[in-house]
Amino acid sequence: MTATSPEQVIEEFEKRLIGSPNSSLLWIKYMSTILKLVDLATARTIAERALTTISFRQESEKLNIWLAFLNMEHLYGTPETLKGVFARSVVYCEPRTMWMQLAKMYAGSGKQEETIETYQTLVKKFGQSCKVWLAYAEYLYERDVGAARKLLAASLKVLPKRKHEKTTMKFAQLEYRTASVERGRTLFEGILANSPKRIDIWSVYLTMEENLCKKAHGSANKELLRRLFERIVHTKLSSKKAKFFFKRYLEFEKNFGSAATVDHVKDLARQYICIQRRFSEKRELFKQSALPNGIRIASVNTPGACIGAGMFIETRRNAQLPPIPGYAAARYSLEKLSFKATKNLTEQNMHARLDALVGAVQTKAHRESILYSGAVVPSHLKQLMELLNEVVTQPLVTSKDLKEMQAVIGYELDELKAKPDDLLPELAHGPAFYSTHSKQIDDTMFMDWNSIVGIPQDLQHVTVESVMKYWRTMYMPQNMIVVGAGLPHGELYNAAMDTFGKIEKMPLSDESSSDLEYVGGNQYIENEELPLVHMCVGFEGAKASSDRTYSMAILQMLMGGGSSFSAGGPGKGMYSRLYTQVLNRYHWIDSCKIFNFSYPTSGMFGIHGSALPSHSRDLAQLLLDQLHGMTLPLTSIEVERAKNQVKSAVLMGLESRLVELEDLGDQMCNLKKYVSPSEICERIDAVSAEELRRTATDVLNSKPTVVAYGPLHRMPPYDTILKWHQSLFKKT
Structure with missing residues (x-):
């Protein structure tokens, strides 16, 4: 600043304040300069102007002005003016901050009586804050160690229990620095004795x-x-x-x-x-064995506070056999009726046993399996296995129960039909695998007999006899796997022998084997009432036992996808290809996502998307372009990001005992062996960018499966989409 006279100084500051009216630093410099060149009264006027000029949103800037105002009154004003400014400041600022600043002012100027009085007021008003007690302690440790030590006991009487260890640690540090090292050690040892x-x-x-x-x-x-x-x-x-x-x-x-x-x-x-x-x-040692009746037992001894045990039942049937009326509905009826009444237990008795069980149970039915499982404390393994035995070997099915189940499954199917993003990959299984054994579920829609929710015609045919026939056919020892996690294999074997060892071994039915084969095809379902057109394009994926499953999982994560209205955030895949190249680029796209299914003998990998009906042709071309884009060079950044996301998903999923049991059962069913999480991560890391490109090329070298749903007047026919695909594939 070049001005020397008060008038020039004021003029220059006023000009600068026009450009930066919310700058507390500029206002404080103005106050300081005027205090030196003019007088205290003018400086006070500037402080008042600053408080009224600075925006109320700039809380930190206003706080700086109040602190500067207090310092000025403390140094140049009277006790009365200081108290007046302080009384106003605690109204507009956080009171504890202003009280602590006042105490520091008094301490800095050597006013011991005022300092102690202020700190005593602080601990009375804000005794729940350990910062207040520690500030008071720091002041006293430099002047009166005995009084400072008394503060620790006084603070622990007032502070919440969660702050005791932190406060004691801070007092111990003060002892080290200013008083007695031995006393500091004693305080630390006291904390560590409890924690x-x-x-x-x-x-x-x-x-x-x-x-x-x-x-x-x-x-x-x-x-x-x-x-x-x-x-x-x-x-x-x-x-x-x-x-x-x-x-x-x-x-x-x-x-x-x-x-x-x-x-x-x-x-x-x-x-x-x-x-x-x-x-x-x-x-992590995995072990497997078998009971004399043929029931397999598999366990993995992973650490955790609780253990898990379950019964995994393979329910695959030969795809070449004619459909069995009520087949799919029978499987899901048994799921819905699990952990209710059995032949030996009323529903009330079952609920009483579940209430006494320290843990959780669940039943999950999939396309080709059912898992009855529970996670409990180790001492309740016997009770859990007894309940699983009741549910699996003594089911009770009545006509009343089936009517209720029909309503539940029907409701779930309606829910699925209302969510096209979930429905289309499910519908794609019909033309992809079951082209000769899919079934019409309404006037326009076909779904395979092994559908995840069943079909209305299936519900109409399901009876007590058909459910029990399904149970006798599928619930045989040869189809059963007892799975356990977090416990020694011997304990699981003994518990399984006591409960499931009494089941008689039965000859294996012809219907218990599966020979799933990908064939490809198409299904167009017209529905003019839908506001969007939905489309799914799939190709033959990897079977569960193939090493390509790791490449497929990485490709799925690399491509990613979701909804155009996603809130984003960490882990949402906002840097995946479908977000950066589709959802963030085309306004007419509502959702776009990769799907990946693996089964013992085949699989399906594809993409589904939703868009405005006027862009049906654009949607079809865009989905094919994105799939064929996987065969182009991949950057190391996106490959490594995808690998890390896959590993994170695997490891975080296995933190749940119930998920761990499901994973173990799936591996024993599909792979006939166990692959540990560490080995999975190693195999993921071993996949190269070139291997991902080869996998993508192999996937696209199969007949596409196309499913479209909604207003289809502008949707290109299957033959056109097939020609587009063949043209793009020739360029790879």
Whole structure:
């Protein structure tokens, strides 16, 4: 600033404030300059102007002005004017902040009586805040250690229990810095006695001792710190936390120890790694066996507070056999009737047993399997297995139950028909796999007999006799797998032997095998009432036992997709191809997503999308272009991102015992072996970008399956779409 006279200074500041009226820094400089060149009264006027000029939304800027105003009154005003400004500030600003600032002002100017009086008011008004107690303690530790120590007991009487350890730790740090190191150690040891795995407390404790060693190189301090490191590295910690402390221990020995002590730390680290590996191998050890009657048993001993056990039943049937009336509905009727009344238990008795079970149970029916499972505390394994035995071997089906189930399944089918994004991949199974055995579900819609929800005609044919025939056909020992997670295999075997060992072995029916074959085809379903046209294009995917399943999963994640109205956020796939190249680019697209199904002998990989009917032709071309785009060069960034997302999905899903049981059953059913999560991640990492391109090319080298649903007056016919596909495939 070049101005020298008060008038010039005021003029220059006023010009600058026109451009930055909300700048507290500029206002404070203005106040300070005027205070020096003019007088206190004019500076107060400027402070008042600042408070009225700065926008009410700029809370931090206003707070700065209030603090500067208080400082000015404290240094140049009278106690009365200071109290007046302070009384106004607590109305407009956060009161605790202003009270603490006032205490700091008094402390900085050496006004001990006013400081103590202010801090006492603070702890009375804001006793639930540990910051208030700690600020008071810091002040007293420099002047009256005895009074400061009394504050700890007083604070713990007022503060919430969750803040006790943090407050005690801060007092311990103050003891180290200003008073007694021994008392600080006592406080830390008291916290760790109650919370031995509080890593943050351990870290601060070690830091305080390390600082002592740096100040005074006495052997006593080094030995004490060395004992602390020994304690923490021998505590049961996660690998990440153990690595942190081993690195600190090693650094300490390099600075203050000898070659022998450095080697000692390295040996400890090696021992820890060996123990962790043995523990991991022991816990993840997969075992399988079989009961004398043919029921298979599979378990994986993964860590966790609860255990899981279930009965996985394969319900596949030969696709070449003629449809059985009521087949699909029978499977889902048994699902809906599970954990209700059985031949030995009334529904009330079943509910009583479930209430006594410390855990959760569920039944899930899929296209080719049913899983009855539960997650319970280890001591309730026997009770869970007894309940599973009742539900699986003693089902009770009545005509009244079937009527209720028909209504439920019918409602679910209506719900599915109202969600085309879910319906189309389901409809695609008809022309893709069951072209000769799909069935009309209304005037225009066809669905395969093995549908995930059944079909109305199926519901009409289902009877008590058909359900029980299905149960006798499918619920045989040869189709059953007892699965367990989180418990030793021997315990699961014994529990299964006590409950399911009494089932008699039966000859395997011809209907229990499956020979699913991808054939491809099309199905166009006209519905002028829908506001959007929905389309699905699929190709033959990988069977479950194929190594290509890893490539398919990565491609599915890389392509991604979703709705154009998604809120986004971490993990929503907003950087996937279908978001960046489709949903964020074309306004007429409502949704677009990749789907991927794998079965024991075949699979289906494809894309479905929804758009305005006027863009039906554009939608068909765009879906094909995106699928064929997978055969073009892939960037390392998108490939690695997709790999990480697949691994994250696998590992996060397996955190649930019930999901873990489902995964184990699926693997035993489809792969006839178990692939551990670590092996899955290794196989995912091993997939290259070139392998993804080869997989995409192999997928597209099959007959497409096309399903369209909605107003189809502008939808190109199947032959046209087939020609587009063949033309694009020749270019790859």
